[in-house]
Structure formats: C-alpha cells, structure tokens
Amino acid sequence: MKDRYQVKVEQIKQVTPQIKAFTLSSETAVDPFGAGAHLTLHLPMGDRQYSLINNPLEMTNDYQIAVKKVSANGGSHYLHEHLEVGDSVLVSGPDNYFPVHLEAQHVIFFAAGIGITPFLSMMPYLSTLGKTFELHYAVKNVESCPFYEELLKYTEQVFFYSGSREEKKKQVREALENRKIGTHVYVCGPETFMEMVVDTTRELRFPSRVVHEERFRPAAKIRNPKPFRVTVNGGDELLVKENESLLERLLDEGYPVSYACRMGICGSCEVTVCGGEVIHSDTFLTEKEKENKMLSCVSRGVGEIAINVVETNSM
Amino acid sequence: MSSKVEFPFPFTSDHYEYTNNSSPLIPARTVTVSSNYVEEVRLKRKLLEENHERCYRSLPISLESQWETLLLVFRELATYEPEHFSFKRRGNTYVFTNHLLQEEETFVYRDHSSIDFEPLDLVGRHVQEDLIVMGDRHDGLFLEAGQLCFPSNWSLTFVLGMEFKTIHTPVPAIAEFIEKVERFITRIRPNTAWERKNWSITISHKLDTPLETYSDWGKLRYHVTKENAGELVNLRVEVQRLFRLPVTNDILFSIHTYLLPLNELVANDDWLKKFYTNVKTLPQELADYKGISLYKPELLGFLEKALKRRKIER
Ligand code: HEM
Ligand code: FES
Numbered sequence: 001m002k003d004r005y006q007v008k009v010e011q012i013k014q015v016t017p018q019i020k021a022f023t024l025s026s027e028t029a030v031d032p033f034g035a036g037a038h039l040t041l042h043l044p045m046g047d048r049q050y051s052l053i054n055n056p057l058e059m060t061n062d063y064q065i066a067v068k069k070v071s072a073n074g075g076s077h078y079l080h081e082h083l084e085v086g087d088s089v090l091v092s093g094p095d096n097y098f099p100v101h102l103e104a105q106h107v108i109f110f111a112a113g114i115g116i117t118p119f120l121s122m123m124p125y126l127s128t129l130g131k132t133f134e135l136h137y138a139v140k141n142v143e144s145c146p147f148y149e150e151l152l153k154y155t156e157q158v159f160f161y162s163g164s165r166e167e168k169k170k171q172v173r174e175a176l177e178n179r180k181i182g183t184h185v186y187v188c189g190p191e192t193f194m195e196m197v198v199d200t201t202r203e204l205r206f207p208s209r210v211v212h213e214e215r216f217r218p219a220a221k222i223r224n225p226k227p228f229r230v231t232v233n234g235g236d237e238l239l240v241k242e243n244e245s246l247l248e249r250l251l252d253e254g255y256p257v258s259y260a261c262r263m264g265i266c267g268s269c270e271v272t273v274c275g276g277e278v279i280h281s282d283t284f285l286t287e288k289e290k291e292n293k294m295l296s297c298v299s300r301g302v303g304e305i306a307i308n309v310v311e312t313n314s315m
Numbered sequence: 316m317s318s319k320v321e322f323p324f325p326f327t328s329d330h331y332e333y334t335n336n337s338s339p340l341i342p343a344r345t346v347t348v349s350s351n352y353v354e355e356v357r358l359k360r361k362l363l364e365e366n367h368e369r370c371y372r373s374l375p376i377s378l379e380s381q382w383e384t385l386l387l388v389f390r391e392l393a394t395y396e397p398e399h400f401s402f403k404r405r406g407n408t409y410v411f412t413n414h415l416l417q418e419e420e421t422f423v424y425r426d427h428s429s430i431d432f433e434p435l436d437l438v439g440r441h442v443q444e445d446l447i448v449m450g451d452r453h454d455g456l457f458l459e460a461g462q463l464c465f466p467s468n469w470s471l472t473f474v475l476g477m478e479f480k481t482i483h484t485p486v487p488a489i490a491e492f493i494e495k496v497e498r499f500i501t502r503i504r505p506n507t508a509w510e511r512k513n514w515s516i517t518i519s520h521k522l523d524t525p526l527e528t529y530s531d532w533g534k535l536r537y538h539v540t541k542e543n544a545g546e547l548v549n550l551r552v553e554v555q556r557l558f559r560l561p562v563t564n565d566i567l568f569s570i571h572t573y574l575l576p577l578n579e580l581v582a583n584d585d586w587l588k589k590f591y592t593n594v595k596t597l598p599q600e601l602a603d604y605k606g607i608s609l610y611k612p613e614l615l616g617f618l619e620k621a622l623k624r625r626k627i628e629r
Contacts, residue, residue: 001504031506032383034562056562057425096505099564102376103452129379184453209453267502 001095002031004042006088010062018069019114019146020080021053024089025062032059035125036098036118036186036214039063041075042090048075051117051188051214052094055124063094066146068114097265098186098214100125105182107131108175110197112138112189116146118214119188123154133157136175138168138193172200179206188214215265215283222281228301231275233308240300246271246307247296255309257296264298271296276305321349322575325512325552326589330596333489335496336511337557343508345558345569346388346442348396353415355443355522359464362523363440369527370464371436372475373448377460380448380565381434382425387560387567388438388446389420400441413441435460442569449479449500449566456497456566458482463525465572467515467551468606470526487600505561510554515605516614517551522572539610544617545578548610550590581621588627591618 007030011023024039035056038049050065069080083089100107100122107126109119119135126133135154138161139145151158159175161168176185176197185206187197194213201211230238230246232255240249247269250257259269264282273294279302282295294307349355363370373381389411393402401412411420420437423429430437439446439462448460456479463471474482479500483493503509517524518535539547551574558567581587594607595615602608622629 001506032561034505034564037505037561094505094561096561096564099451101453102379102563103450267498 001093003092004090005092007063007091009083009085009087009089012083012085015066016144016146019066020069021064021066022079022083023062023064024091030061030063031094032056033063033094034096035100035122037094037096037121038098038118039065039094040092041065041079042092043075043078045073045075045078051098051121053117053120055128056121057125057128063091066114066117066120068146098188098212100186101184101212102129102131103182104131104184104210105180106184107133108179108183108185109133109135110138110172110175110185110187110189110193111135112193113140114146115187115189115193115214117188119186120147120150122186123157127154134159134175136161136172138162138189169196169200172197173204176200176204176206179204184210184212186212186214222279222298222300225300226302229304230301231304231306234306245297246294246300250296250309257309259297262297264295267295269296270294272308272310274306274308277302278305322573323512323552323554324586324589325514326586326593329589329592331593331601332598333486333492335492335499337499337509338511340508340510340556343506343558344391344395345508345556345567346391346444347554347571348392348399348415349443349571349573352443356416356441358522359443360440362464363436363462366527369470369472369525371433371439371462372471373433373435373460374476376450377448377565378427378434380450380560380563380567381460383560383562383565384446384448384567385422385434385438386424387558388442392441411441416441433460435462444569444571447568447570449568451501451565455479456500459565465522465570466525467517467553467572468524468526468529473526485604487604500557500566503557503559503566505559505564508556508558510556513553513555515551516607517549517574518547518610520549520574520576522574533606536606536609539613541613541616541620544610544614545581545621546576548577548614548617549574550577550580577617581618581625584625584627587618587621587625588629591615591622591629594618 007024007026009022010025013021015021033052033056038051041048041050050067052063053066054064067076067079069076071077098118111119116137123133134157136159140162142160142162161171185201187194198211198213225242227242228240230240232238238249238253240246247257247259257269257271265284267284270293273292278294279300280290280294281298284295285293389402392400399415403410407423409422409424435446435448445463445465447458450457450459458474458477461471479497480493483489518539521532524532551572554571556569560567580590602611
C-alpha cells in the first residue's frame with residue numbers, strides 16, 4: 001500500500017447538485033484495488049477517505065471517487081469549490097476495510113444517500129464474476145438520487161426506499177426475512193441507517209460475521225478529548241494532549257509502535273494496559289481483550305493510566 | 316546450491332523459539348530469482364509432470380486470486396528483473412517473455428481457454444517459489460490453492476481446504492501463538508508484503524521432501540554420522556512471504572527454499588557458532604518435530620569438531 005503520492009484530477013463530473021465525481025490519474029502505474037476499497041486524500045483541512053467507485057477489473061490506471069458537499073468549510077467543500085481539472089492531490093492507499101467476500105452465495109447491499117459509493121464498485125465487480133446480488137437503496141427522491149442512471153442498469157436487482165423511517169424499517173425487515181444460509185449483508189450510510197439494518201440482522205439471527213459495515217470513522221468517536229498522563233513500561237511519564245493521540249505521542253517519543261489505519265480498525269497499534277481507566281473507541285478488540293489492551297490510535301486514558309509497549313513483532 | 320552469498324541465514328540470537336518473526340518487505344515482493352533459477356525451475360516442472368496431483372491442487376473459489384497472482388508475479392518479474400523477463404499488454408492480451416528459459420506465455424486475462432494450466436499452475440512454472448493461495452473468508456483463512464513442489468514434510472492433498480489454525484495443529488505447543496499470527500495476517504494491508512524465515516534440516520541435498528515420499532528420504536536420518544554430516548546434512552531455510560492480493564483480498568503465501576550443506580555453513584565462524592548453540596538448546600519437542608532428535612548427538616559432534624578446528628569458543 002503506497003503512502004502519500006500525487007495524483008492528477010483528470011475529470012470532474014457533476015452527478016447531482018450536491019455530488020461531484022472525480023477521476024484521479026497518474027503517469028506512473030497505480031496499484032490495483034478491490035471492490036469496497038477507499039482512497040485517503042490529504043487535504044489542507046485534514047485526511048478524508050472516499051470509496052473508489054470504478055470496477056476493479058476494468059480499472060485503467062485511474063481512481064474514481066464521488067463526493068457529497070456536506071458542510072461549508074470541510075473537505076467536501078474544498079473538493080467541490082477549489083479543485084479543478086489538472087490540479088494535483090496528495091493521496092495514500094488504496095486500502096480496503098470493506099472487502100467483498102466471494103464465498104457468499106448471495107449478497108444484499110443496503111445503502112442510504114451517498115453511502116451508495118462502495119457498492120458502485122461492488123456491483124459491476126460481482127456482475128463480471130456472475131455472482132448474484134441486490135441493492136436496497138434509501139433515498140429522498142428516486143429520480144434525482146445519486147447515480148440513478150447508473151443503477152438503471154440493474155433494474156431487476158435494485159429496490160428504492162423513499163418513505164418514512166417506519167416504512168423503511170419495515171422494508172428492511174422484509175428484505176432480510178427468510179434468507180438462505182450463505183447470504184451476506186453489506187451496509188453503508190448514515191449511522192442511524194446502519195444501526196437499523198444491523199439491528200434487524202441481529203433480530204433475524206444472521207451470524208454477525210456475514211454482516212459487513214462500512215465504517216470510515218471509529219465506532220464511537222470520542223467527543224471533547226481530554227489530556228491524560230501515561231506511564232510507559234513502568235518508567236517514562238508522558239502527557240497526551242487533547243489534540244493528539246496516544247499513538248502520536250508514543251511515536252514522537254521513539255517507541256516502536258506499529259500502526260496502519262489510525263482509525264481503530266486494523267488492530268496494529270495495540271498496547272497493553274496495566275492500570276487506569278480507558279475509553280475504547282475502536283472496532284477491533286474483543287470485550288475480553290479490552291480488559292488489558294487498547295488501540296493507541298483512537299482510544300484514550302482517563303486522568304492517568306499505565307501501559308506496556310512491546311517490540312513490534314513479538315507476540 | 317552453493318551460493319553462500321545469497322543464503323538467508325535464519326538465526327539472529329543464540330536460541331530458537333517460535334515468534335512472529337515477520338517483518339514488512341519494501342518494496343513489496345513475492346518472489347526472488349536466485350543463481351539456481353534454471354535448475355530449480357526445471358526440477359519443479361519435472362515434479363509437476365510426474366506427480367501433478369501431489370504438486371498442484373485448487374478449489375474453484377481460488378480462480379480469481381489465481382488470475383490476480385499470475386498478473387502480479389509476471390509484472391513483478393518484469394519490473395525487478397527486466398534483463399530476464401518482460402511483460403507486455405496488447406489490448407486484453409498479455410505476453411510474458413522468460414528470457415532465461417527462452418519461453419513466451421500469451422494469455423487473455425481471466426479467459427481460461429487461453430491457457431493450458433490453471434493460472435497459479437502456469438505462473439508457478441516461472442518461479443522457484445512454491446505458491447499458496449489462502450482465501451480470507453468471513454470465518455477464517457483457508458488454503459484454497461497451491462503449487463507445492465518443495466514441501467518440508469507436509470502434504471498439499473492433506474491440507475487443501477483446511478483452515479490456517481488446523482493446518483498448524485501438528486506443530487508442538489503452537490495453538491495460542493498461531494491464533495495471534497492469524498489475526499496478524501488478517502490485518503495485512505492490500506499491496507503490502509511481509510517476510511519471515513523458517514528453518515529445518517534435510518538429510519541429503521533434496522528440495523522435494525513431501526510427506527508422500529517420506530519412506531524414501533526419511534530413512535536417511537539413520538545414516539548421519541559425525542564424519543559424514545558435513546556432506547549429508549543441509550540447513551534448510553524457507554523464506555516465506557505473505558502478500559495481500561488487493562482485488563480479491565486473499566493472501567498469497569510464497570515459499571522459497573534454500574539448502575546449505577554443513578561443510579559450507581561451518582566455513583563461516585558466526586554461522587557455525589549460532590547454528591551450534593541453536594541446535595544444542597533446541598527444546599526436545601521442537602527437535603522431535605523437526606526430525607532432528609534421531610541424529611542430534613552426531614550432528615552436535617560434527618559441529619563441535621568444527622568449532623575446535625576453527626578455535627572458536629563454545
Ligand atoms: C499463511 C500461510 C501459511 C501456511 C499455508 C502455513 C503452512 C504450514 C504448514 C503446512 C506447516 C507444517 C505443518 C505440519 O507439520 O504438518 C507449517 C509449520 C509452521 N508454521 Fe506455518 N503456514 C503459514 C504461515 C505461517 C506464519 C505467518 C507463521 C508465523 C509467523 C507460521 C508459523 C509456523 C511454524 C512456527 C511452523 C513450524 C515450523 C517448524 O518448526 O519447522 N506459519 N506451516
Ligand atoms: S492503527 Fe489501526 S487500529 Fe490503530
């Protein structure tokens with residue numbers, strides 16, 4: 001996986017009044033990617049992740065992303081208002097925390113709004129492989145929804161939901177009922193929507209391992225992070241400030257902690273907790289592991305904690 | 316093999332235990348072309364010819380990863396060894412040229428009718444490595460395809476379709492450790508590679524030591540003496556690489572096996588000393604598992620003689 005390289009904006013397409021699609025290309029060969037993968041863009045206001053929307057099997061040295069303008073001064077605003085064809089963008093990846101499992105006998109996608117993006121690469125990919133899938137898509141208005149034209153290609157397999165929350169809930173349940181073993185479920189959209197779908201799969205006793213959620217953000221992002229003190233390996237005392245992570249502090253001090261995602265997803269940045277209270281904010285550790293481990297990129301101590309940092313590869 | 320310069324000596328400390336000795340490999344590579352390339356690739360092909368069932372196995376679900384591996388490895392060879400290999404694309408048709416063997420492979424990507432073997436079986440005929448595809452499924456990591464000519468006493472037929480943890484059950488006291496290794500593997504990011512070394516000992520200079528032919532090569536363990544160990548006994552090192560295939564999200568596991576006769580090993584003081592202390596302090600159950608216990612006294616006797624001759628303190 002490549003870290004920080006430049007790509008060029010080759011094309012910008014207005015998809016809906018709120019959504020633009022960007023084609024990013026490079027003169028040197030770009031890495032292949034899988035359906036569900038994302039690219040990290042390093043923008044002046046910070047890092048942003050966007051799903052790649054092109055078919056991985058038909059990729060011709062470019063990456064395509066779709067961005068919805070959400071706030072007046074965030075990353076999406078920057079991409080919409082300041083980025084032009086010919087500009088360079090600093091990126092990392094692609095990486096993939098939402099891969100398609102080919103062992104699935106059948107796949108059901110649930111998307112809401114701009115959460116459609118990862119499925120735009122999955123659907124053509126599975127079609128190419130001759131695998132069956134269906135898309136259940138919650139939108140405000142069907143005809144003006146993102147990628148409507150694109151989705152018409154799959155008329156038989158696409159179901160639009162545009163009613164009230166209660167109606168959606170009922171439709172989601174109906175879509176999930178009486179499914180055969182081997183069906184996998186993929187969900188992407190706003191937090192409340194994902195919860196609704198995931199809760200329904202639980203009620204219907206889907207094994208949790210066949211239910212896949214796209215999460216770019218940690219499960220519970222810590223609001224108002226506070227500074228805390230850390231004793232490392234029984235010696236060094238460090239202060240982690242409110243605007244930095246434990247991982248960043250440890251790396252600055254020269255501790256050999258490995259890391260990859262910095263989002264509490266991959267588990268690489270694990271440290272052992274020997275004392276104190278920890279607010280866990282990852283989606284990787286099991287409840288049992290949380291008793292004496294923490295992921296230093298996202299989780300934080302309360303007041304004062306003690307940790308052990310071991311060498312990268314010893315287990 | 317006599318190219319000591321390229322021998323990946325595995326010992327870093329004075330004693331040996333199972334650890335996750337994997338480290339990231341940058342740039343991410345899956346294969347290495349060594350000075351024995353032609354000889355070993357010919358041997359691989361001979362084994363495949365004579366015992367195809369034993370050396371090649373696959374499940375249908377592995378086909379996408381096999382194609383991905385084919386492209387990846389051909390691309391890698393052409394990129395890093397351009398004097399020996401080239402790889403060109405014309406529309407949907409690819410042409411791979413192997414200048415070392417004076418051969419050309421032409422194929423249409425993902426078109427099975429365009430090649431004579433399965434993709435993994437084809438690409439494996441151009442590298443010295445054994446190639447294994449591990450499917451990263453929602454319920455574990457499964458061995459779904461393999462071209463395996465040079466195994467160290469294991470059987471592809473036996474492990475095909477098996478889960479990673481189950482594959483490792485014959486290894487002594489490894490259960491808890493191997494679970495963590497599996498989680499480590501599931502965290503490997505797309506397009507990145509990790510490398511580790513595993514070692515054992517082979518009696519005679521033989522790369523192909525599958526479980527299936529144990530009765531032929533296993534009995535040689537009874538013939539080791541203090542006198543003949545230098546010639547008969549080889550340190551066997553497997554350089555193993557794990558690579559996350561980005562498109563299917565499966566793992567390609569490659570194994571490059573190197574053999575070094577002890578007569579060559581003992582010519583290096585540092586290697587001699589480290590090898591000696593590692594064998595001497597090897598826990599009994601590991602020595603049993605690696606098949607060393609049968610001739611351990613003879614082996615140590617040979618090494619002690621060499622240490623004395625070279626005036627190295629133990
Ligand atoms: C993912 C691909 C891998 C496959 C297919 C694989 C397969 C095997 C097999 C077939 C054996 C021999 C078992 C027997 O005696 O029947 C073995 C041994 C072993 N494996 Fe793996 N393995 C893999 C990765 C790893 C990794 C990443 C590690 C450690 C970080 C590891 C650690 C070991 C150890 C310690 C042994 C015992 C070797 C000895 O003492 O000679 N394996 N493996
Ligand atoms: S870096 Fe991935 S969990 Fe912390």
